[in-house]
Amino acid sequence: xxxxxxxxxxxxxxxxxxxxxxxxxxxxxxxxxxxxxxxxxxxxxxxxxxxxxxxxxxxxxxxxxxxxxxxxxxxxxxxxxxxxxxxxxxxxxxxxxxxxxxxxxxxxxxxxxxxxxxxxxxxxxxxxxxxxxxxxxxxxxxxxxxxxxxxxxxxxxxxxxxxxxxxxxxxxxxxxxxxxxxxxxxxxxxxxxxxxxxxxxxxxxxx
Numbered sequence: 001x002x003x004x005x006x007x008x009x010x011x012x013x014x015x016x017x018x019x020x021x022x023x024x025x026x027x028x029x030x031x032x033x034x035x036x037x038x039x040x041x042x043x044x045x046x047x048x049x050x051x052x053x054x055x056x057x058x059x060x061x062x063x064x065x066x067x068x069x070x071x072x073x074x075x076x077x078x079x080x081x082x083x084x085x086x087x088x089x090x091x092x093x094x095x096x097x098x099x100x101x102x103x104x105x106x107x108x109x110x111x112x113x114x115x116x117x118x119x120x121x122x123x124x125x126x127x128x129x130x131x132x133x134x135x136x137x138x139x140x141x142x143x144x145x146x147x148x149x150x151x152x153x154x155x156x157x158x159x160x161x162x163x164x165x166x167x168x169x170x171x172x173x174x175x176x177x178x179x180x181x182x183x184x185x186x187x188x189x190x191x192x193x194x195x196x197x198x199x200x201x202x203x204x205x206x207x
Contacts (some may be wrong), residue, residue, distance in 0.1 A: 001069075004043050005108075006080060006122060007037075007079065007080055007106065007107065007108055007110045008108065008109045008110070008111060008129070008206050009076075009080075009109075009110050009111075009112065009126060009127055009128045009129075010110070010111045010112070010122070010127070010128065010129045010130075010131065010199075010203075011111075011112045011113075011117040011121045011122070011127045011129075011131065012024065012111065012113040012114075012117055012131040012132075012133065013052070013111070013113075013114065013115065013116065013117040013118040013119070013130075013131070013132055013133070013175060013178060013182075014063070014070070014115075014132055014133030014135070014175070014188075015115075015133075015135070015137075015140050015167075015171045015175055016115065016133065016140060016163075016167050016171070017135065017139065017141065017142070017143035017144035017147070018133040018135040018140055018143075018188060019133055019135060019143070019188040019192055020113055020114075020133050022112070022192075023133055023186070023188070023192050023195075023196060024038060024040075024113050025065070026196055027111075027196060027199060027200060027203075030196075030200050031107075031200065031203055031204065033056075033105065033107065033168060034107065035108055035109060035203065035204070035207040036107055036109050036110075036111060036203060036207075037079060037104055037105060037107035037109070037110045037111065038111045038113065039072075039076065039104060039110065039111065039112045039113070040077070040113055040114060041067055041072065041112065041113065041114025041115065041117060041120075042090055042114060043087055043088070043089055043090045043102060044067045044068045044069070044071060044072045044075050044087075044090070045049060045061065045066060045067060045090045045180060046067065046068055046197075047069070051066055051077060052066075054166070056161075056165075058161065058162070058165070058166075060165075060166045061094060061166070062115070062162070062166040062167050062170040062171075063166075063170055063174075064116050064119055064120070065173055066183050067114075067116065067147055069120060072120070073120070075087070075104070076112070076126070079104060079106050079110055080106075080110070081106075082106045083106065084103060084105055084106065085103070085104040086101065086102065086103050086104075087102050087104070088100070088101060088102065089101075089102055094202060108206065108207050109203050109206055109207065112127075115170075115175060116174060116175070118130055118132070118175075118178040118182065119174050119175065119178065122178065122181060129183050130178070130181065130182045130183045130184070130186070131182060131183065131184045131185075131186060131194065131199065132178060132179045132182035132184070132185050132186070133186050133188055133195075134179060134185055134186065134187050134188065135187070135188045135189055136179030136189050137168075139188075139189055141163060144159065144163055144167065145159050145160070148162075164207070175179050184199070186199075186200070193206065
């Protein structure tokens with residue numbers, strides 16, 4: 001990609017448990033940081049005390065409101081202008097863990113990944129390529145339960161309550177409607193490797 005050209009922006013979304021994190025991890029392993037800057041919306045969560053509370057007094061982290069959208073858009077603008085961005089990794093309310101320092105460096109391709117990546121970017125016309133990671137709901141539930149039980153040590157009852165009351169309603173309202181608007185749909189019921197290979201080749205062709 002020629003210097004001084006506006007970066008090519010890719011947005012990747014999909015439901016919780018669809019496999020976005022693994023997909024992005026494998027993509028990063030295949031493409032040099034000189035060519036690809038990955039921005040995770042997870043690092044733009046608001047602190048727990050700023051999250052909305054449901055009728056049972058449970059904080060809802062599965063709404064567009066749950067994220068610092070203005071900060072995210074500001075950082076994206078800096079990256080587009082060729083400027084580095086520094087932020088802290090979000091540690092999902094683990095107060096005993098200090099999030100790692102993250103430095104985002106400008107690159108020819110900027111990839112935004114997260115639940116609401118398409119919701120934030122498509123209406124603003126800021127997305128050059130949109131990707132939706134699709135998985136059967138049963139697979140997404142199992143993956144969500146495993147992640148929250150093992151990685152975040154959440155009680156099973158809490159995980160299931162949040163999925164029914166927060167995760168799925170938000171998916172239906174703010175995420176699923178973008179599936180039909182996406183340029184590429186990657187099916188991840190059994191494997192996303194073919195979709196990964198397609199996107200890898202596309203990005204390398206851009207660079």
